[in-house]
Amino acid sequence: MEGYKIKTLTQFIIERQADIPYATGEFTRLLYHIGVAAKVINKKVNKAGLVDILGAAGDINVQGEEQKKLDLFANWQLLQALKNSGECCGAASEEDQEVITWDDDLTQDGNYIFCMDPLDGSSNIDVNVSVGTIFSIYKRVSPRGEKPTMEDFLQEGSKQVAAGYIIYGSSTMLVYTTGKGVYGFTLDPSIGEFCLSNYNIITPLDGSYYSVNEGNFEHFPQGHKDYINYCKQIDKSTNRPYSARYIGSLVADFHRNLLKGGIFIYPQTASAPNGKLRLIYECNPIAFLAEQAGGKAIDGKQRILDIQPLSLHQRVPFIVGSKNMVEKLEDFLDSQ
Ligand code: P6P
Numbered sequence: 001m002e003g004y005k006i007k008t009l010t011q012f013i014i015e016r017q018a019d020i021p022y023a024t025g026e027f028t029r030l031l032y033h034i035g036v037a038a039k040v041i042n043k044k045v046n047k048a049g050l051v052d053i054l055g056a057a058g059d060i061n062v063q064g065e066e067q068k069k070l071d072l073f074a075n076w077q078l079l080q081a082l083k084n085s086g087e088c089c090g091a092a093s094e095e096d097q098e099v100i101t102w103d104d105d106l107t108q109d110g111n112y113i114f115c116m117d118p119l120d121g122s123s124n125i126d127v128n129v130s131v132g133t134i135f136s137i138y139k140r141v142s143p144r145g146e147k148p149t150m151e152d153f154l155q156e157g158s159k160q161v162a163a164g165y166i167i168y169g170s171s172t173m174l175v176y177t178t179g180k181g182v183y184g185f186t187l188d189p190s191i192g193e194f195c196l197s198n199y200n201i202i203t204p205l206d207g208s209y210y211s212v213n214e215g216n217f218e219h220f221p222q223g224h225k226d227y228i229n230y231c232k233q234i235d236k237s238t239n240r241p242y243s244a245r246y247i248g249s250l251v252a253d254f255h256r257n258l259l260k261g262g263i264f265i266y267p268q269t270a271s272a273p274n275g276k277l278r279l280i281y282e283c284n285p286i287a288f289l290a291e292q293a294g295g296k297a298i299d300g301k302q303r304i305l306d307i308q309p310l311s312l313h314q315r316v317p318f319i320v321g322s323k324n325m326v327e328k329l330e331d332f333l334d335s336q
Contacts, residue, residue: 009035009174009185009194016178026111030087030137031162031176035194037081038133038166038174041074041119042187045131045168070125071095074118074133083107088114089140090148092312094281099312101147109144112137112161113152115281121249130169132251136285137162153312157284157305164285165251173197175255177292182258198259203293207261207322209245211253219270221300223333227265230332250277254286254320258293263321263329267300275299275317279309283318296326300333 013028075095082088083102089110090101094117101107114137121131139161142149164176172187174194184198210231217225231242245262247253253264268275277283287297287304297304297320307316319326 006188006191006193007196009196012183012185012196016180026087027137027161027178030082030085030112030114033081033085033087034078034135034164035174037077038172038194039187039192040077041133041166042168042172044070044073045119045125046172070131071119071122078116078118078133078135082114086110088112089144090114090152091116092153092280093118094120094278094313099148099150099153105145108147111139111144113140113148115153115284117278117281120251120282121247124247124249129247130167130249130252132168132249132255133166134251134282134285135164136160136281136288150312153280154309156308157279157287160284160288160305163288165255165289167251167255169252169255173255175201175258175289177289179288179292182289182293201258201293203258203290203295204261204322205294206239206324207257207263208239208242209257209260209262210242210265210325211244211246211257211262211321212265212267213246213248214244216267216269220267221333221336223300223336224265224267224329226335227329227332230328250282250286254290257321258290258295261322261325263319263325265329266318268317272315274315276315277318279304279307279314279316280312283316283320286318286320290320294323295321296323298326298330 010032013031017028075093079100082091086106087110089107090099091114092099116135118133119131120134124131138155138159140148140152142152162178166174173184175184182201185194186197188195233240257264266275266277283304290297299316319329
């Protein structure tokens with residue numbers, strides 16, 4: 001049987017190295033190491049029910065959320081990969097209160113910083129629902145040869161040089177952008193390689209999925225309530241009512257909407273007055289990917305990528321997806 005034409009992630013990164021200004025292979029090496037960590041995490045996620053990797057780790061993370069053993073495993077694997085790459089001088093993680101740095105000359109000479117949610121949606125792990133890793137890469141602004149500063153990590157999302165996610169679902173995919181389009185790679189377990197499967201992903205301008213936790217409906221700002229009610233009204237000319245699709249795992253909800261068209265909404269609620277999702281390692285990378293695929297990402301007032309971060313674990317309201325759907329919600333918000 002004719003095999004499909006394989007282009008591995010490593011081959012693709014090297015081919016597209018010219019996309020990164022002044023790339024000298026450093027960035028290629030960094031992305032390669034992320035791919036290795038993703039494969040190791042995938043192995044554990046895929047058999048989570050069989051090994052003692054499920055359940056609580058007994059700790060609470062900086063978000064006040066119960067840490068899962070798999071969260072900590074993923075965090076450790078990614079931090080090791082970043083350290084071993086020698087290209088990353090520091091990392092901000094959802095699982096760690098402070099920035100992670102290393103006391104060696106090689107990493108302190110690293111030109112990049114890394115922000116991540118090592119295993120997003122982890123509350124779904126024990127019930128076998130797709131989870132994901134989300135990451136964001138910036139060039140450092142502090143001088144090389146020293147430890148990074150907080151300024152390196154509080155850059156606006158528009159300064160990202162790359163962003164991506166790994167979704168551990170029915171198949172495992174790595175989806176990333178370096179600002180020249182969005183590319184998806186599916187892990188072929190038979191050869192242990194991420195292989196190009198989605199070339200230059202463009203998200204539909206319209207879609208029929210709206211993703212929001214309607215259990216919080218009463219707490220939403222009125223504009224959000226009006227938009228959600230709009231989604232439910234019957235109007236065959238605009239393919240409504242839409243379908244409600246909400247998995248409770250950002251990477252899974254976003255990935256479906258990216259490919260099929262849709263909108264994901266996490267507004268401010270009573271328990272999360274600034275929204276629940278974190279700007280630096282969830283909203284910024286997803287927003288970069290969405291814009292690169294022709295979509296849009298706002299906090300309800302401004303473009304996500306224009307927000308000046310004030311702290312590592314800052315939360316923002318998050319609206320992301322098909323451009324026309326986001327702009328329709330904006331119309332409702334503006335009419336308040
Ligand atoms: P809620 C998972 O905990 C997460 O951070 C995202 O992956 C997901 O989109 C959101 O929270 C779900 O939150 O409040 O609807 O359960």
